[in-house]
Amino acid sequence: MEDAFGLSSEFVGLRNFTDVLEDPEYVSTVLFTLFFSALVTFFSLSLALLLAVQVNEVLTGAGVYKTFLMWAYAIAPPAAGLVGSLLFSPLMGDLYNGINALGFDFNHTRDGSDAIFVVVLISVWKQLSINFIFFLSGLQGIPASVQEAARIDCPGSIKRFWTVTFPLLAPTTFFLLVINTTYAFFETFGVIDLTTRGGPAGSTTTLVYKIYQDGFLGADLGGSAAQSVILMLFVICLTIIQFRYVDKKVHY
Amino acid sequence: MSRVVIDGLGKTYANGVEAVKNISIDIADGELVVVVGPSGCGKSTLLRMIAGLESITSGDLWIKDQRVNDREPAYRDIAMVFQNYALYPHMTVFDNMAYGLKNRKLAKAEIEKRVKEAAKTLELSQLLDRKPGQLSGGQRQRVAMGRAIVRKPEVFLFDEPLSNLDARLRGQMRLEIKKLQRRLKTTAIYVTHDQIEAMTLADRLIVMNNGMPEQIGTPDELYSNPSSLFVAGFLGSPSINLLKATQLADGIALGHSQIATLSGKLDGDSAILGIRAEDLRLCSKEDADLILSVELVERLGSELLAVGVVKGSNERLSVRLDKSAQIDEGHELPLEINRDHWHWFDADTGLRNVDCYREAISEAVI
Ligand SMILES: Nc1ncnc2c1ncn2[C@@H]1O[C@H](COP(=O)(O)OP(=O)(O)OP(=O)(O)O)[C@@H](O)[C@H]1O
Ligand SMILES: [Mg+2]
Numbered sequence: 001m002e003d004a005f006g007l008s009s010e011f012v013g014l015r016n017f018t019d020v021l022e023d024p025e026y027v028s029t030v031l032f033t034l035f036f037s038a039l040v041t042f043f044s045l046s047l048a049l050l051l052a053v054q055v056n057e058v059l060t061g062a063g064v065y066k067t068f069l070m071w072a073y074a075i076a077p078p079a080a081g082l083v084g085s086l087l088f089s090p091l092m093g094d095l096y097n098g099i100n101a102l103g104f105d106f107n108h109t110r111d112g113s114d115a116i117f118v119v120v121l122i123s124v125w126k127q128l129s130i131n132f133i134f135f136l137s138g139l140q141g142i143p144a145s146v147q148e149a150a151r152i153d154c155p156g157s158i159k160r161f162w163t164v165t166f167p168l169l170a171p172t173t174f175f176l177l178v179i180n181t182t183y184a185f186f187e188t189f190g191v192i193d194l195t196t197r198g199g200p201a202g203s204t205t206t207l208v209y210k211i212y213q214d215g216f217l218g219a220d221l222g223g224s225a226a227q228s229v230i231l232m233l234f235v236i237c238l239t240i241i242q243f244r245y246v247d248k249k250v251h252y
Numbered sequence: 253m254s255r256v257v258i259d260g261l262g263k264t265y266a267n268g269v270e271a272v273k274n275i276s277i278d279i280a281d282g283e284l285v286v287v288v289g290p291s292g293c294g295k296s297t298l299l300r301m302i303a304g305l306e307s308i309t310s311g312d313l314w315i316k317d318q319r320v321n322d323r324e325p326a327y328r329d330i331a332m333v334f335q336n337y338a339l340y341p342h343m344t345v346f347d348n349m350a351y352g353l354k355n356r357k358l359a360k361a362e363i364e365k366r367v368k369e370a371a372k373t374l375e376l377s378q379l380l381d382r383k384p385g386q387l388s389g390g391q392r393q394r395v396a397m398g399r400a401i402v403r404k405p406e407v408f409l410f411d412e413p414l415s416n417l418d419a420r421l422r423g424q425m426r427l428e429i430k431k432l433q434r435r436l437k438t439t440a441i442y443v444t445h446d447q448i449e450a451m452t453l454a455d456r457l458i459v460m461n462n463g464m465p466e467q468i469g470t471p472d473e474l475y476s477n478p479s480s481l482f483v484a485g486f487l488g489s490p491s492i493n494l495l496k497a498t499q500l501a502d503g504i505a506l507g508h509s510q511i512a513t514l515s516g517k518l519d520g521d522s523a524i525l526g527i528r529a530e531d532l533r534l535c536s537k538e539d540a541d542l543i544l545s546v547e548l549v550e551r552l553g554s555e556l557l558a559v560g561v562v563k564g565s566n567e568r569l570s571v572r573l574d575k576s577a578q579i580d581e582g583h584e585l586p587l588e589i590n591r592d593h594w595h596w597f598d599a600d601t602g603l604r605n606v607d608c609y610r611e612a613i614s615e616a617v618i
Contacts, residue, residue, distance in 0.1 A: 143336065143338065145334045145335075145336055145338035146338045146339075146340060146341070148303075148305050148325075148332075148334070148338065149332070149334060149338040149339075149340070149399075150340070150351075151304075151305065151324070151325045151326065152303065152304075152305075152325045152326055152330065152331065152332055152352070153326065153351050153352035153355060153399075154326060154351070154352070154355040155324060155326035155327065155355065156355075159355065163351070164340060167342040168340075168341065168342060170342075
């Protein structure tokens, strides 16, 4: 633990850790991070899969689509966040005008759930293209004749998707699941910093953002370091769980 | 009765390729029809149109007296065996076979009964819990067959189902497929580019060339009465010997460098004569139409195949002889042409034309 001016430090054993874990703000940050990651991962995966399936069916346009979405990914997270914050700026954002014209009182700088909506939307948007590319190449990797055999064996296209296409995409889905969870945990930092700065009132503060806030803005290096260690352990556990339970069903 | 009527079927792909042009055939219940032809002639396209995997751009398709042009594959009551088997890699052998039945809402007991039965027929009983990745090529092929037969469809469709197997297994499976089809009495359409497979399996053959049916008939009909040079050249192993015939003042010259001379008269300046390897016979030197210098002798057990050039030319011919014939490389064989079984073709159109050639007697009358 250091004093406020960083002039002296003393060894406090695990107190940094217990302090962090007992802090109600930290607990709510953990909950938000889980909620946020689940939302981002779910929407970025399912929307990308939906798009990829559509595009895979109209293969002719695939070349154009692919390059188009690759561009979107090429924009770095801060840029995406900047564009997002412009879109959502109460003064000039087009989306704002659009949404408020529909009769919603939408303001992400004041309302917590609106803020969550904005960061989720932008994070999903940024991750969508890479997921799409992976899903599309996964779909292309399924032999056409297997799909055709399924067309003969199964009349319903939705059932066919869930019984043949989706199980065959499992390796891709699993890979993307790991990547996207990690993305939601760490890489959404840029998006949050540029749009909501963790606010209002900490409603969009993820674990990583809190480390940054406490450590760099609040100068609580000890607490921040403890949070980092906890976060690392947390992500390792999550990844192990994913590998343990999902991996079993993935291989064929 | 699962009669299949193909009426003027045609396919033009989006890119303008006309892959199949106007094919018609009436396939009787229980008949096994083989579609054969060189690569790219449109065999798979035709089969896929029948399966419903490819849209039909012209003509009509009737299965069991119902027009099925616009029906989804699952509603045509067909089962297909693909060249690469197209098994579902994430399902066990049992599930691979049961999948089509489950989706058709069959009772569980019935599904189990049918799958077990098919597995027994195909000797797959021990493998029902395996995934396709853990099977050999031959076993996968049998699972693909099993998936088709448990369905008890009106029509079996096969797209080169044996081409990924080694020669021995291919011959064995060919026999099994024929036996199975005979036992189940299910109408079947079988695509292959292998003419031996085609000849041995077919009740009737469709020889395709460039999207067009060149000739339709039983294997015997097509072998002994090929309607064109294409059919004659495609069926039979070794390939039929083809010689150019040119009208001379005093007879007919065969080959480019006049390897033999026939008496008689051509209708026109030239024609093409086709002689199968078995229609060249050993004879005495005086009766010989030509002398063959043997380059290679293949002993096939029951018979013997000699390939050589006609003496004094580079015209290459093959001859099928009895296994007892005492010949060897370097020998010179006097051969006569069996005039009862020769095939005359028009030099310009390549079509069979028996009137191309008139015998010497009629020449005398003129
Ligand atoms: N999807 C497609 N789009 C455009 N042209 C195609 C398509 N599929 C096939 N063709 C063309 O149609 C023609 C017939 O193809 P098809 O696959 O029916 O041949 P095939 O007789 O089965 O040949 P093989 O013995 O090599 O399998 C070929 O010229 C091929 O290039
Ligand atoms: Mg083919």
